[in-house]
Amino acid sequence: MDYPFGDGTSLALEPEYAEARATCPVVRVRLPFGGEAWLVTRHADVREVLTDPRFSSRETTRNPDGPRFTPQPLFPAGVMSMDPPEHTRIRSLVSKAFTGARVQALRPRITEIAEGLADAMLEHGPPADLVTMFALPLPVTVICELLGVPYADHGRFRELSDALLSTTALPPEEIFAAVKELNLYLAGLIEARRAAPRDDMLSGLIRARDQEDRLSEQELVEFSVGLLVTGHETAATQIANFTYMLARNPGQLAALRADPALIPNAVEELLRHTPLGAVSGIPRVATEDVELSGVTIKAGDSVVPSINSANHDEAVFDNPHDLDVTRESNPHIAFGHGVHFCLGAQLARAELQIAVHTLLTRFPALRISADDAALHWKKGLLIRGFSSLSVTW
């Protein structure tokens, strides 16, 4: 069986996942490049893969031609290809800045940014592209202010960010060129901050490097790139995706309008229900034989833990294919699980809640301008979502 099951130009999860969960939950699949891997589809098994140290992220880079979603060879790139204790050392340098309490303190500023963008959209008038006028600038502004990256440079780093998430959108040499340019851009900013430190995350990381020797110069650059890219791309994509999902589920939208106190719960449900990955799950490699749902994964085998599938597992969620903003039990793993659990999860939650709240309150008649057949999808990226989404009100 070939994987991924679809090209990611839909937010409806491909039916092959449910079929696999029911009949063959750990299934051999052929990835686009480098051969076969085990696709893991059940919630319990996916969580197992994501927490069991016998499934390694670092090992995936030992064989550059191993099973993968991208044409270019696998190479170690930042925290996502590290295991503990190396991973813990890097992550802990900034984890304090993203805790629930710290993010709570950022909410007024995030709200202010969202309100400002809503003002500009209203002034522009309908129709407007939700992606460029709201979904992107909200998280981009937030991560720029946190990291200390000039917002005015977004024209430069936005396109490069997309290239980093490319599976087949770009040829390998263009991806490498984008990685190089983004690294150079951040290295330049780091040099500037080194000369004149400010109260921002880049300056904090430079201190950890120069005064405490807690990471190498290359790690400093790569980690900064990672924070900038993952710090906006996923939230931006989901803001537009969530808007679309609510517009296409008018009953749920009406429930939310009637009771905005449901928004935090609704965001958890949207996180569960809306597949963000076009390919779901960053591969791991087993370091010894492990049994999962009766299948023996051999040492050296590649494993793809499917977050999308886990979040639709009938064994955990009642009517998993229904979007239900009042769902009570919701142990979704949209932010991953285990050591690589999204560093920015609490920040993303705040941004998504504020985005949904702002759009609901400022645009009481918001709707998608186009029919499904006329939507503009991102293509050939690790994530699925809209390149533009025309809305009216």
Next chain:
Amino acid sequence: MNGPWHVEVTPDCIASGVCVGTAPAHFALVEGRSVPRNPSAAPDPLLLSVADACPMEAIRVRAADGTALAPTD
């Protein structure tokens, strides 16, 4: 620092699995929450880094005499 450390997971836990993945000998997920395998554990620096890594700062580590060790500010 003599004597065992006290390890506690507060109700702020969101079951991210960070602690379970980093220190499986010290934590397990039980019914959607992390619980210390041994609330009175032999001192181990790993417990401090895990408490610092928790996204909700929901892991409290105290010395035998009650002094707070982690999370740090």
